[in-house]
Amino acid sequence: MLTAVNAIPASSIPVRGAIALRPTGARPLPRPATLAPLADRARRIALDRDATLFSEGDDASRIYEVTSGIVRLTKTLADGRRQVLDFVDSGRFIGLHEDALHGATAEAVTPVTVICYESAGVARAVAEDAATAQRLLAELLGAAARAESRLVVVGRMTAEERVASFLLARAGDEAADGDVFKLQMGRADIADYLALTVETVSRTLSRFKAQGLVAMTDAHSIELTDVDALRDLASM
Amino acid sequence: MLTAVNAIPASSIPVRGAIALRPTGARPLPRPATLAPLADRARRIALDRDATLFSEGDDASRIYEVTSGIVRLTKTLADGRRQVLDFVDSGRFIGLHEDALHGATAEAVTPVTVICYESAGVARAVAEDAATAQRLLAELLGAAARAESRLVVVGRMTAEERVASFLLARAGDEAADGDVFKLQMGRADIADYLALTVETVSRTLSRFKAQGLVAMTDAHSIELTDVDALRDLASM
């Protein structure tokens, strides 16, 4: 659960410092600024691995800015089938909704820190401050674009194509042969992100290894050994 | 293609009038207002069935508000596999992106009318007018929420569940037994929306008919005969 809810004004938080925690090879996310007009009301929260920030159905009275670590957003059907909507890296916001209730569950994939803002304050800030409105507009444009891309991946790609596109997305845009990076999440999270089963993800990675597209020292360390072939599969 | 590009100021357009064209049983979308500060620059455009409003990769210098008819947003992979991202009904906006290029293709499913705004003007309006910023923020919140729901449907539901949830979404929230409505799109569009094949969609609808969940006079007229069973399948 929540391990620390420090009432530290956001203005004193070294937001950029989170970059130090950035895992090798992870995608670059040096977002410049926090929501300035809200800094005084902000609180910082730290989460252990697998802790829940909020759950589907909770009321959405706060939004959060991820400052370090990775958060997974998930939706779960009545019978337990789960879809990971997104892995949210440092610099992005979560909990923005029209509705009064959260439509997804947010959990820490790694240890995570977030800055917490009151939704009411955000609404006011959007109305009063053009820069804040634009910052959130940009955030939402990104979220919408990402969700739409994922719809194509999940809806129309084969297992191999999905895994290839996932690896490339995690490796970052400038991925090159020889790059090594750590997958921060387990096979189950990857499977639910790509709408596959753990077995299919595992088999596909094994096949990639056998074909020389990747090398793996352990299950979480990926070395890209044939980026072109991966890009081909992911069709980029 | 474009059948008419009339230079009519948007202020003279009966935006609410589009409701008259609303197909029986379709979802209610009486969006109140256009983007007021942009009215003078707005142009109205009419599209024939299957006409293209813009294509993936076109530069995104304009955004559009749908005033009647249904637009489909699609993404297509290199080999032709297609995913319908959304069916956009009257009252909603399309073409909002961070990027300079459209990330999807927009085509008319039915005859369509839209109001066209210059993106540059929109950006200015967002900076200057809080109401406009909030209107677009709401639009994007809706788009993001919808895309996330669709990710669950496409990623984790069976063919039967997908078709059931599609029928219910198209029928509207207050759907009741006996309601009849027209599917405005063909089986191919439905299939690409649900990430299935036309054959699977057709077979599933036939099974629903055989099981008494729906009745169909022709391929496009759906009568709901067991909404509870459909809701069960869609798990709502």
Place this chain on the structure above:
DNA sequence: CGACGTTTTGACTTTATTCAAAACGGGTGG
């Protein structure tokens, strides 16, 4: 009325899932 595009139905194939079990790895306590 005839032709073409769409929808439906049928038979078979493919892909990913399911169920099952073995291998691996990280952490704990002896």
Place this chain on the structure above:
DNA sequence: CCACCCGTTTTGAATAAAGTCAAAACGTCG
């Protein structure tokens, strides 16, 4: 430090769900 334990990952064999290929039925529009 090593052995053991538990959760995760990998591998294997069988199954199921949706896809593919093919053709018939339907409807619509000249």
